[in-house]
Amino acid sequence: MITDKFLQGRQGIKLNDDERSAIEQAVSEVRVVPARTVLIEAGKPLRHSVLIIEGMMCRYIVDRDGVRQLVGLHLPGDFIDLHSYVLNPLDHDIASLTEARIAIVPHDRIRPLVAQPELGRKLWFSTLLDAAMHRAWLFRLGRLDATGRVAHFLCETDARLRAVGMSDGRRFALDLTQTDLAEICGVTSVHMNRILRQLREDGLCTYRQSVVEMIRSDLLARRGQFDDAYLYLDDSAARNG
Amino acid sequence: MITDKFLQGRQGIKLNDDERSAIEQAVSEVRVVPARTVLIEAGKPLRHSVLIIEGMMCRYIVDRDGVRQLVGLHLPGDFIDLHSYVLNPLDHDIASLTEARIAIVPHDRIRPLVAQPELGRKLWFSTLLDAAMHRAWLFRLGRLDATGRVAHFLCETDARLRAVGMSDGRRFALDLTQTDLAEICGVTSVHMNRILRQLREDGLCTYRQSVVEMIRSDLLARRGQFDDAYLYLDDSAARNG
DNA sequence: CGATCGATTGATTTTTGTCAAAGACGGTGG
DNA sequence: CCACCGTCTTTGACAAAAATCAATCGATCG
Numbered sequence: 001m002i003t004d005k006f007l008q009g010r011q012g013i014k015l016n017d018d019e020r021s022a023i024e025q026a027v028s029e030v031r032v033v034p035a036r037t038v039l040i041e042a043g044k045p046l047r048h049s050v051l052i053i054e055g056m057m058c059r060y061i062v063d064r065d066g067v068r069q070l071v072g073l074h075l076p077g078d079f080i081d082l083h084s085y086v087l088n089p090l091d092h093d094i095a096s097l098t099e100a101r102i103a104i105v106p107h108d109r110i111r112p113l114v115a116q117p118e119l120g121r122k123l124w125f126s127t128l129l130d131a132a133m134h135r136a137w138l139f140r141l142g143r144l145d146a147t148g149r150v151a152h153f154l155c156e157t158d159a160r161l162r163a164v165g166m167s168d169g170r171r172f173a174l175d176l177t178q179t180d181l182a183e184i185c186g187v188t189s190v191h192m193n194r195i196l197r198q199l200r201e202d203g204l205c206t207y208r209q210s211v212v213e214m215i216r217s218d219l220l221a222r223r224g225q226f227d228d229a230y231l232y233l234d235d236s237a238a239r240n241g
Numbered sequence: 242m243i244t245d246k247f248l249q250g251r252q253g254i255k256l257n258d259d260e261r262s263a264i265e266q267a268v269s270e271v272r273v274v275p276a277r278t279v280l281i282e283a284g285k286p287l288r289h290s291v292l293i294i295e296g297m298m299c300r301y302i303v304d305r306d307g308v309r310q311l312v313g314l315h316l317p318g319d320f321i322d323l324h325s326y327v328l329n330p331l332d333h334d335i336a337s338l339t340e341a342r343i344a345i346v347p348h349d350r351i352r353p354l355v356a357q358p359e360l361g362r363k364l365w366f367s368t369l370l371d372a373a374m375h376r377a378w379l380f381r382l383g384r385l386d387a388t389g390r391v392a393h394f395l396c397e398t399d400a401r402l403r404a405v406g407m408s409d410g411r412r413f414a415l416d417l418t419q420t421d422l423a424e425i426c427g428v429t430s431v432h433m434n435r436i437l438r439q440l441r442e443d444g445l446c447t448y449r450q451s452v453v454e455m456i457r458s459d460l461l462a463r464r465g466q467f468d469d470a471y472l473y474l475d476d477s478a479a480r481n482g
Numbered sequence: 483c484g485a486t487c488g489a490t491t492g493a494t495t496t497t498t499g500t501c502a503a504a505g506a507c508g509g510t511g512g
Numbered sequence: 513c514c515a516c517c518g519t520c521t522t523t524g525a526c527a528a529a530a531a532t533c534a535a536t537c538g539a540t541c542g
Contacts, residue, residue: 177519177520177521178520178521178522179520189520189521190521190522190523193520193521193522193523194522194523196521197522197523
C-alpha cells in the first residue's frame with residue numbers, strides 16, 4: 001500500500017515483493033501534512049527520510065528576498081529526501097503543496113535496506129532519477145523560452161503522473177497556483193498567466209480549477225522540446241504519447 | 242595519485258587509504274582525451290565510468306537546433322559518470338572542454354567497491370553532490386539575472402577549485418570560451434561578453450586569457466547570492482572567502 | 483597570407499519584468 | 513442568505529533585460 005507507487009513504471013528497476021515489504025517494515029510512522037507546510041529546512045540535520053503516499057510536495061531554494069525557486073516537484077511514490085540518508089543536512093527546503101500523506105523512514109532502518117545489494121541499487125537509482133530530472137529542469141530554464149518551459153513542465157508532469165496511474169494522458173489534477181508554476185519555470189506570476197492564456201488560445205492545453213487538459217500533447221511536447229527518456233519509464237515505445 | 246582529488250575537501254567523507262587503493266585498483270586504463278571531444282553520448286549503454294585526473298569536462302543536453310545547455314562542469318577529482326553504474330544509459334552527453342587525463346573504471350569492478358558499506362556510501366555521496374550542484378544551477382538560472390548567474394558560477398568554480406588545490410581564491414585558470422560560459426548560464430555569447438565587460442568595469446573580476454581574477458570575491462558572492470553550503474566543503478568557517 | 487575562431491561592439495527587436503488595478507472565487511461571520 | 517475578506521487570476525501600460533542581426537577586430541594556424 002505505502003510503497004505501491006515507489007519506482008512504479010520505471011525501466012526494469014521495480015521492486016519485488018520482498019523489497020517492498022522490507023521498505024514497508026522500515027516505515028516508523030504515517031503522517032498527514034497540511035497543504036503549504038514546510039517539512040524540512042535546509043541545514044538542519046535529519047534522522048529520517050520521507051516517502052510520499054498521497055499529495056504533492058516540492059523542493060526549493062530561497063533567494064535573498066525570500067522568493068522561492070522550485071528545484072523539484074514530487075508526487076506520490078517519490079522517496080523525496082532519501083538522499084538525506086547520505087547527504088545530511090540537505091541543501092534545500094521541502095514543503096507540501098497540497099495536503100499530503102507521508103511515510104517516515106528513520107535513517108537507521110534505511111541502513112539494512114541499502115545493505116541488500118539489489119535493493120540498495122534501486123534506492124540509489126531513485127536518487128539519481130531526481131538528478132536526471134534536475135538536468136531536464138536545467139535544460140528547461142536554460143534553453144527554452146517561457147512558453148516552452150511551461151509546455152515542457154506539463155509534459156513531464158503528465159508523464160510522471162501516468163507512471164503512477166494519476167493521469168490518462170488527456171487530463172490530470174494539478175493543484176498548483178500560477179505562482180507555483182512561475183516558481184518552477186523561473187518567470188513572474190504575471191507572465192505565467194499570459195503564457196497560460198496563450199497556450200489556451202493556441203489550443204495546446206488548458207489549466208483551470210486545478211485541472212490540466214492536454215488538448216494537443218503532441219504540439220505541447222514539440223513546443224517544450226520534451227523527450228521523456230530521462231524519466232527512464234517502462235514502455236518507452238509509448239513515449240511522448 | 243589517480244584518486245588524489247576524489248572527494249578531496251569534502252565534509253567528513255574523505256577516502257581512507259584502503260578505499261583509495263581499492264578504487265585505484267579498479268581502474269582499468271588511464272587515457273588522454275583531446276580538448277572538445279565527445280566522450281559519452283546520451284542513450285548509449287555504458288560499461289564503465291570515468292574519473293577525471295586532469296582537465297575539465299562538461300555534461301550537456303542539446304536542444305532541437307543543436308545548441309547545448311551545459312548542466313554540469315567537471316574538474317579533476319570528479320567521478321563524472323559514476324552514476325552510469327546505476328543509471329544506464331545516461332540521459333545526457335559528456336565531452337571534454339580542455340585536454341583531459343581520465344581513469345576508466347569498468348562497472349564490474351565498481352560492484353565490489355559499492356558492496357563495502359562505507360565506501361559505497363561515499364560513492365553514493367559523490368553522485369548526490371552532483372545533484373546538489375544541479376540544484377544550485379537551477380537556482381542560478383531560475384532566480385538570477387545574467388550578471389548574477391556569471392557571478393554565482395565563478396564563485397562556485399573558485400570554491401570547487403580551491404577544494405582540489407587549483408585556486409588560491411584570488412585567481413584560477415578556466416579554459417572556457419565565452420560561448421561555453423554562455424551555455425552554462427543560459428544566455429547568448431554576445432550577452433555574455435557584455436556581462437564580462439561589466440563585471441570588469443565594476444571591478445568585481447576579470448576573465449582574460451583563460452584566467453579568472455576574483456578581484457572582489459565578496460562582492461561577486463553577493464551579486465550571485467552565492468552560499469557554498471551545497472558543496473559540503475570542509476572548513477565551512479572559511480565560506481565564501 | 484588567407485582562413486578560421488573567438489571577442490567585441492552598435493543598433494534594433496523581442497521577451498519578460500514591474501507596477502497598478504480590477505475581477506473572480508470561495509469561505510466566514512453576522 | 514448576504515456582505516466582507518483574502519487569495520488567486522487577469523489585464524493594461526510601461527520599463528528593463530536579453531536576444532538578434534550585423535559588422536569589425538585580433539589572434540592563431542596551416
